[in-house]
Amino acid sequence: MTISFEGQAVVITGAGGGLGRAYALDIAQRGGMVVVNDLGGSTTGLGDEASASFADRVVDEIREKGGKAVANYDSVASPEGGQAINQAALDNFGRIDAVVANAGNMRHGEFEDLSFEDLNALLSVHVGGSWNVAQAAWPHMKRQGYGRMVFTTSSGGTLGNAHLAAYGAAKGGIMGLMHGLAEAGEPHGIVCNALMPNAMSRMTSNIQPGELGENPWAAKLGQYFDPRYTAGLVSFLASKDCTTHHGIYSALGGRIGRAFIGICHGIADDQPLDAEAIAANWTAINNDAAGYGIPANNTDEFRIVAELRGVKI
Ligand SMILES: NC(=O)c1ccc[n+]([C@@H]2O[C@H](COP(=O)([O-])OP(=O)(O)OC[C@H]3O[C@@H](n4cnc5c(N)ncnc54)[C@H](O)[C@@H]3O)[C@@H](O)[C@H]2O)c1
Numbered sequence: 518m519t520i521s522f523e524g525q526a527v528v529i530t531g532a533g534g535g536l537g538r539a540y541a542l543d544i545a546q547r548g549g550m551v552v553v554n555d556l557g558g559s560t561t562g563l564g565d566e567a568s569a570s571f572a573d574r575v576v577d578e579i580r581e582k583g584g585k586a587v588a589n590y591d592s593v594a595s596p597e598g599g600q601a602i603n604q605a606a607l608d609n610f611g612r613i614d615a616v617v618a619n620a621g622n623m624r625h626g627e628f629e630d631l632s633f634e635d636l637n638a639l640l641s642v643h644v645g646g647s648w649n650v651a652q653a654a655w656p657h658m659k660r661q662g663y664g665r666m667v668f669t670t671s672s673g674g675t676l677g678n679a680h681l682a683a684y685g686a687a688k689g690g691i692m693g694l695m696h697g698l699a700e701a702g703e704p705h706g707i708v709c710n711a712l713m714p715n716a717m718s719r720m721t722s723n724i725q726p727g728e729l730g731e732n733p734w735a736a737k738l739g740q741y742f743d744p745r746y747t748a749g750l751v752s753f754l755a756s757k758d759c760t761t762h763h764g765i766y767s768a769l770g771g772r773i774g775r776a777f778i779g780i781c782h783g784i785a786d787d788q789p790l791d792a793e794a795i796a797a798n799w800t801a802i803n804n805d806a807a808g809y810g811i812p813a814n815n816t817d818e819f820r821i822v823a824e825l826r827g828v829k830i
Pocket of ligand 1: 530532535536554556557558559560571591593594619621646669670671672673713714715716717718719
């Protein structure tokens with residue numbers, strides 16, 4: 518089987534370097550017409566010091582290899598930016614088949630040192646940026662009854678890292694956005710998924726070496742941290758061959774695997790469980806070995822609990 522983007526236009530945000538560049542090269546090499554968006558700012562900022570050279574370099578690289586690409590320098594952080602990025606696909610390629618929301622910035626540090634401004638800077642690029650590019654592409658995808666959306670969350674952000682509370686809040690927001698759009702997109706052929714990449718890039722090289730750097734097993738995985746170890750996953754998720762939605766996929770150390778939100782079967786009673794009952798049953802409440810459900814969506818959790826409780830549905 519060959520994954521092809523022949524005749525398709527793909528918008529990739531933050532594609533002027535790191536992971537986004539690897540995605541753009543892979544999709545272009547598979548025949549996709551790519552909008553290489555990048556504001557070209559610092560890793561921390563909203564891009565006040567923007568530079569077109571980021572996106573231009575990747576477009577040149579793609580064209581040198583015979584691929585089709587155009588550069589776009591708008592910020593994902595405003596609705597107008599989201600519109601302009603998608604308009605670049607319509608103006609140059611006449612269509613939008615997939616959006617890879619990859620652009621990101623980083624603020625990290627001790628919780629008490631991170632400011633509300635840091636939080637908002639991350640929310641506006643990660644959550645706002647994903648929202649803006651997705652929303653601008655949505656009506657076009659709905660009209661054509663087809664679309665693929667790939668969102669970028671993060672294991673560092675969402676599984677817990679003491680220095681990444683603000684980044685985690687933003688990356689967690691993206692998971693919620695993806696799950697909502699997966700539901701909203703299904704009737705229209707718009708398939709939404711997310712990934713948690715791990716790669717050496719400008720962003721990760723700026724993070725202070727923490728506990729990871731001190732672990733020899735983590736260092737050993739370093740050889741698999743080239744962005745190309747993640748690019749194949751994104752190409753698949755952005756392609757017409759990916760027909761499953763709601764997924765979160767981790768790419769780490771050369772391993773690709775699905776991540777999911779599971780809810781332990783826990784305990785139930787016909788009377789309200791008071792704090793003492795919770796304390797007495799804490800082990801059972803936390804016991805995933807005794808069984809858990811993976812709700813496909815919001816209402817599916819109701820179905821799971823109804824089944825567990827023997828409620829006829
Ligand atoms: N590298 C990792 O290990 C890792 C881990 C988890 C998640 N991620 C996520 O992957 C994505 C790519 O990160 P990367 O590691 O390649 O970092 P990177 O800094 O190399 O790439 C991010 C790109 O986004 C661009 N960008 C930033 N703000 C923008 C804006 N407002 N509008 C348009 N472009 C903007 C930057 O100029 C940059 O080129 C990010 O969302 C990041 O949070 C990366």
